[in-house]
């Protein structure tokens with residue numbers, strides 16, 4: 001059996017007819033820039049997450065950069081984040097002329113609040129927790145720290161649309177939260193796209209101006225801005241897909257349960273937390289496991305047709321060259337990166353494929 005890690009065109013076939021009909025409807029009308037579908041999609045995500053405002057942007061990285069800018073983060077400011085994140089989280093800070101301060105992650109691979117507290121200085125302005133792998137971090141502890149130290153929180157929810165902590169959706173805890181709509185994400189479009197959620201009216205207004213050359217609803221330029229709009233045809237496709245989103249999340253959670261049941265009791269293999277572990281509602285963008293004999297296990301899976309990857313090309317942000325983090329050491333994160341990798345997790349996976357992957361893993365451990 002062949003189980004690729006992810007197959008874009010395979011996922012597309014799941015909603016091809018609906019997506020193409022929606023795309024053609026917008027295109028035939030000549031609706032391309034900030035037309036009705038964008039507002040309708042923003043409203044749909046608003047209803048789903050409970051955010052007061054949702055603003056469509058060109059991609060998640062821009063969404064985070066614009067949110068930081070709208071919050072006034074700039075030159076001389078420090079912004080704390082976990083090193084186990086995509087380089088985009090740090091880049092959004094860098095391109096606002098602020099400095100990303102990288103810290104350790106905890107057992108669940110999300111930002112470690114104690115490590116974050118330890119690096120706060122008078123220059124610290126914000127914390128950007130990455131809600132990694134479809135899980136929201138302990139936002140009670142993180143918000144308590146931010147409030148006590150007067151820091152802004154902007155969530156990187158690129159991987160966690162609809163995940164919750166104590167019943168509240170990721171992206172709605174801090175001043176703003178960014179969602180990525182990149183094709184391989186939980187809710188992916190046919191190219192790049194992103195959203196920013198906020199409960200703050202002034203922040204929403206600034207974001208709407210910033211994404212569209214500083215133009216207000218009348219088209220008048222009233223501030224500096226950039227071109228970072230969510231395309232109308234992408235919004236049309238996303239609206240068509242979004243109807244299926246709650247079901248897709250349930251499917252991912254069912255796959256996570258199946259992995260958990262079938263891989264229990266293997267001492268060398270550390271599984272991610274269960275779907276409803278301790279107040280978290282996880283939506284499983286990824287299924288990130290840890291294994292002591294990772295490289296041999298991955299090679300065995302590959303020989304048996306199962307695709308796996310290590311996130312971010314195998315390196316946390318502080319280990320990427322050329323970014324200026326050469327002097328930083330984060331032993332816990334580095335130890336995790338000796339062991340972690342992703343098993344397939346997407347809505348086109350069948351139960352038979354999950355069982356096959358688990359059987360192949362058990363076969364490996366039976367021999368090793």
Ligand SMILES: Cc1ncc(COP(=O)(O)O)c(C=O)c1O
Pocket residue numbers: 059060061062085086088089130156158159179180181182192193194
């Ligand atoms: C954690 C994280 N942050 C930021 C991004 C950037 O989002 P985008 O590719 O939409 O710019 C991604 C995904 O690519 C991500 O996984």
